[in-house]
Amino acid sequence: MKDLEILELAVNSIRYRSLRSWLAILGVVIGVASIISLISISTGLQTQISNQLGGLGANVITITSGGGQAQRGGFGPPDANTRVSKPLTFKDADALRHISGVDKLDARLSGRATVTYHNKNSSLTVTGTEPNAFLQSANVQIAEGRSLRASDTNVAVVGYSVINRTFKADLLNKPILIDGMPFRVVGVLNASGATFGGSDNAVFIPQKTAMNLFNQTVNASSIVIVSAATSTPNATATALTNELLTLHHVTNDTQDFTVTTAASIQGTISSAISSLGLFLGIIASISLIVGGIGVANAMFTSVLEQTKYIGILKSLGATNGEVLRLFIFESGLVGLVGGLLGALLSFGASMLISNFGLPTQITPDLLFIGLGFSVIIGVVSGVLPARNAAMVAPVEALRYE
């Protein structure tokens, strides 16, 4: 008998299955639905977070002072050689400016400051930035007005929320006070929407002016580098790290600064979400295995119900192998049908989960994996009953009522 014809017989058997054996595939339906919808949560989170991290800019590298665990790639205990946190300096920044792979460099000086408009005060982060690097290093766009210029002194560019939430007033071209020093707002930024590294609540002023404002001309808060298109962010980050290690006379182990790329942050968060996905996947797999036991049970029932039919097939000359394949195909098909129903159900379930605020995303891959899983579970759980079916002696099978 050809496999295709055995498959046709299997389809026929399934069409006439008893309700009881159909009920048992509910296990697979639920198993597949839970696998797909649980994994869709972690996929959804992944997507949401990488959207939010988009605010960092893929080719932007940030250097801050203090030893970085990100560089050591672990969560081990801190080194015994206590790291006296040596601040980053504007001198450091100047030394890094000419390293190959650096397109733009922005030595920033920021701090909290009281911003006053009319009679309203608000404590905001004020960042002194180098005007020629600003738009790229902060990965922002101007919505209204203009950006900072090299010749600017007491002017500010403000984030979207500063206008729309904090002061609820159109500040463009209006005077404000920052810690009592007068400034004029020349530009407003587009909303970034990003949760991490966002600029929506920030006020940007020229670096030189910030040095006066904060009375600090030596130490920088952070150095932000835009990596050149001719290099990769990782290669540039490595070059920067090596240069700073030399400048600070430290080694990898005593490193007193941290170099972060958008990719490295994303990597850390992604791997945390992946672990969550794995955990959810394991839970869902358990329910699928329980579903598999259900299919096996259904197949035992089905084999029993079809004992006479097995006898008939054998009396007509079907071999043990052909009967075996017939039942394996049958259970594989049951798995497939259960998987399809489960996939449908998972769409409903993930919509429900979204309503509770967790992002979900069902990708074609995920559907494919869910279906593949359910077919495999069907086949595997059908093997034992199918073997039983194949080994029945023809007379015994025929005698069965």
Next chain:
Amino acid sequence: MRSAQKTVLKMEKVNKIYEGDPPFQALFDINLEIHEGEIISIIGPSGSGKSTLLHLLGCLDKPTSGEIYVGGSQVSKMNDDQLAFTRRETIGFVFQAFNLAPTLNVFKNVELPLVIKGVPPAERKPVVDRLLEVVGLTDKRASMTTKISGGQKQRVAVARSLVNNPKILLADEPTGNLDSKSSDDVINFILKLCQERGITVIFVTHDPRIAAHTERQIRIMDGKIESDIYSRNTKRRDLR
């Protein structure tokens, strides 16, 4: 001259003991030789071992001891697959309980042995159609077998048993569940088709009217052959 005829089935000192508690011996030292084209009836009381004998001849079961030859091949030397091939190539069965596949319609039931044999679909259809016509079921071809009468079921079974052109047809009380009109039809179809094709037929039956239409009657009693008679004046024509 019987001895000149080709032997298609042969039993040598065949014993069958059903395992169980207690074990039960259903056949004792059976010797039997059946020739090509013979029409035979096996008669005997219920429980005498007729079905057991037929199952052994049809390779559905294995003897406890002794040797069986089907078309010259030694059954005890065959593995499960070879037994299956022997059933599909050389033997047709008709059972008292019809044994039709409940999930298949009339056409597909008759077609099933050809499917199992691996005959391509295009070649199957004309053969099945012709047999359905002969047994008068052309108009029922698409019916499910649960929706037709007993007589019609057994005609489906007859068509199915012959669709592969077997050398031997084994019929175990084929009319046991039928009224007399349907019984006559079924027997007539079997006799007509098998005589046309030179197929050896073995009927297991209680019905003396069927036995009267066979040229050889084997009587079984308590697992032994009590008599094996060739009747000269067999009415080799339709029952009516």
